Amino acid sequence: MIGNRMIARNLIHNPKLRNFLLKIFGQKNFFWKLITPLLKAQKVMKGDCIFCKIVRGEINSKKVYENEKIVAFHDINPQAPIHILVIPKKHIEKIIDISDSEEDKEILYEIIKACKIIADQMKISERGFRIVVNTNPEGGQTVYHLHFHLLGGRQMRWPPG
Ligand code: 5GP
Ligand code: ZN
Numbered sequence: 001m002i003g004n005r006m007i008a009r010n011l012i013h014n015p016k017l018r019n020f021l022l023k024i025f026g027q028k029n030f031f032w033k034l035i036t037p038l039l040k041a042q043k044v045m046k047g048d049c050i051f052c053k054i055v056r057g058e059i060n061s062k063k064v065y066e067n068e069k070i071v072a073f074h075d076i077n078p079q080a081p082i083h084i085l086v087i088p089k090k091h092i093e094k095i096i097d098i099s100d101s102e103e104d105k106e107i108l109y110e111i112i113k114a115c116k117i118i119a120d121q122m123k124i125s126e127r128g129f130r131i132v133v134n135t136n137p138e139g140g141q142t143v144y145h146l147h148f149h150l151l152g153g154r155q156m157r158w159p160p161g
Contacts, residue, residue: 040144044091051145055089065118069110072118072150081153082122082129086114092146095133115150124152132160 025034043049053059054073061073064084075083088107098104119125129152134140 040093044093049091049145051085051087051143051147052091055087064121065114067110067114069107070114072114075149079149080151080156082124082151084118084122084150086111086118086148086150088146093144094135094141094146096135097146111148115148118150119152122152127152128156130156 044052047053050059054061055071063071063073065072065086069090070086070088072084072086075085088111090103090107092098092104092107098108115131116125119129129150132149132151133147134142134149
């Protein structure tokens with residue numbers, strides 16, 4: 001991991017090295033696929049994860065629900081009249097990183113329970129709502145700290161696009 005951190009740091013701060021590697025690998029996409037996990041690992045190690053900052057209260061958020069394991073807050077760029085993000089306090093990058101541990105099972109349960117409680121509170125249970133977990137680039141994930149989108153207050157369409 002220390003090796004990864006050194007490589008990632010050099011890639012960020014050393015344009016010559018970055019261009020050199022880009023030439024070697026030729027394809028930009030392949031290059032970014034290779035280094036993205038390293039950059040993400042470095043960000044998390046530096047405590048740069050935006051949702052971890054929200055959990056620690058270093059970035060303001062409009063919280064609607066919180067317990068020992070999870071926190072829920074309004075999305076900064078809502079895609080529906082009700083758009084809440086429900087996240088674990090523990091840094092888990094994405095849904096496919098959930099392990100078989102009791103802790104992770106409890107986290108998943110708490111997230112689903114929170115969605116139900118919030119949907120009830122916001123009076124969208126009966127009308128209906130949608131829960132979305134974007135995963136990895138083609139899934140549209142932009143923040144690599146697991147989050148469940150709870151969307152409601154308007155008619156949802158299908159296919160989602
Ligand atoms: P994703 O694209 O990863 O599925 O969802 C990330 C979500 O986080 C987006 O809907 C985006 O609007 C939201 N988001 C990003 N940064 C912040 C922030 O600082 N505060 C809040 N409340 N939401 C954020
Ligand atoms: Zn995080």
